[in-house]
Amino acid sequence: MNGHNGTDQYAASLSSIKEARERIKSYIQKTPVVTSETLNSMAGRGLLFKCECFQKGGAFKFRGASNAVFSLDEQQADKGVITHSSGNHAAALALAAKLRGIPAYIVIPSNAPKCKVDNVIRYGGQVIWCEPTMQSRQSTAAKVQQDTGAVLIHPYNDGRIISGQGTILLELLEQFSDIDTIIAPISGELSLGGGLISGVALAAKSIKPSIRVLAAEPVGANDAALSKENGRIVILPEVNTIADGLRATLGDLTW
Structure with a gap:
C-alpha cells in the first residue's frame, strides 16, 4: 500500500x-x-x-484514521501516532488512538479553529503547537516523531x-x-x-x-x-x- x-x-x-x-x-x-x-x-x-x-x-476522517491506527502492529502502536493537522483528521486520529489505548501527538498551527482544537483535546490527543506554515508543521512533527518514536499518520497522503x-x-x-x-x-x-x-x-x-x-x-x-x-x-x-x-x-x- x-x-x-x-x-x-x-x-x-x-x-x-x-x-x-x-x-x-x-x-x-x-x-x-x-x-x-x-x-x-x-x-x-x-x-x-x-x-x-x-x-x-x-x-469521514474517522474511517481513514481508524484504518491506519488499527493496522499498526503492537510494536508500532506502543509508541503512539503523530500527525500535523488543524482539522477533522486531528480529532479523528486522537479518537482512534484513544480507542486503541495508545498516545496521539497532534501538531496544530496556532491559527486553528478553537472548536477543532477542543475536539482533539476531548478525544485525548496531546496538542503540540506550531507556527501556521506547512514548513513549521512538518518540522515540528518530525521533531516530536524523533523524540517519541511515534508513527506518522499523514492526513491524506x-x-x-x-x-x-x-x-x-x-x-x-x-x-x-x-x-x-x-x-x-x-x-x-x-x-x-x-x-x-x-x-x-x-x-x-x-x-x-x-x-x-x-x-x-x-x-x-x-x-x-x-x-x-x-x-x-x-x-x-x-x-x-x-x-x-x-x-x-x-x-x-x-x-
Missing part, C-alpha cells in the same frame, strides 16, 4: 478498501443517506446525501487513509446501487488533500465503471482543477475560501 510517484501502482486498491472495511467495521458508524424534494426540484434530478457528519468524530475513506463508497452502493454520478470534495493541505476522492474513485470505478465521479472544490481554492489542466501538482500562492478544510494542495499519492 505504499505507492510512489512515478510508478503505475496506486497507494490503495479495491482489495485494500475491502480489508479496511473489515478492520474498522466495529468502530465506525454506518451513516445514513438522505434526500430533499426541494433540492431535487431545484437541481432537476434525484440527489442523495451521504451524511458523514454523523460519523464518529463528526466527519497515505494508502491506509485512502483505503479507509474508500469504505464510504462500499457502504453507499449497498444503500443505493443505482447511483450514476458521485460528487466528492477535493483539496486541502489542512484536511482532504484528495484522500477522500481517491478512495471513492478507486472503489467506484472498480465496482461500477460506468459511475461518473466529480471532484468539487471552491473556485477560490481550485488547485486540483489547475493541477489537472497542467498535468502536474499546482500549489496556489493564496486561497480564498471560508472552507478551512479545502485549502492548499494534493499529495503525490492522491495525485
Whole structure:
C-alpha cells in the first residue's frame, strides 16, 4: 500500500478498501443517506446525501484514521501516532488512538479553529503547537516523531487513509446501487488533500465503471482543477475560501 510517484501502482486498491472495511467495521458508524424534494426540484434530478457528519468524530476522517491506527502492529502502536493537522483528521486520529489505548501527538498551527482544537483535546490527543506554515508543521512533527518514536499518520497522503475513506463508497452502493454520478470534495493541505476522492474513485470505478465521479472544490481554492489542466501538482500562492478544510494542495499519492 505504499505507492510512489512515478510508478503505475496506486497507494490503495479495491482489495485494500475491502480489508479496511473489515478492520474498522466495529468502530465506525454506518451513516445514513438522505434526500430533499426541494433540492431535487431545484437541481432537476434525484440527489442523495451521504451524511458523514454523523460519523464518529463528526466527519469521514474517522474511517481513514481508524484504518491506519488499527493496522499498526503492537510494536508500532506502543509508541503512539503523530500527525500535523488543524482539522477533522486531528480529532479523528486522537479518537482512534484513544480507542486503541495508545498516545496521539497532534501538531496544530496556532491559527486553528478553537472548536477543532477542543475536539482533539476531548478525544485525548496531546496538542503540540506550531507556527501556521506547512514548513513549521512538518518540522515540528518530525521533531516530536524523533523524540517519541511515534508513527506518522499523514492526513491524506497515505494508502491506509485512502483505503479507509474508500469504505464510504462500499457502504453507499449497498444503500443505493443505482447511483450514476458521485460528487466528492477535493483539496486541502489542512484536511482532504484528495484522500477522500481517491478512495471513492478507486472503489467506484472498480465496482461500477460506468459511475461518473466529480471532484468539487471552491473556485477560490481550485488547485486540483489547475493541477489537472497542467498535468502536474499546482500549489496556489493564496486561497480564498471560508472552507478551512479545502485549502492548499494534493499529495503525490492522491495525485
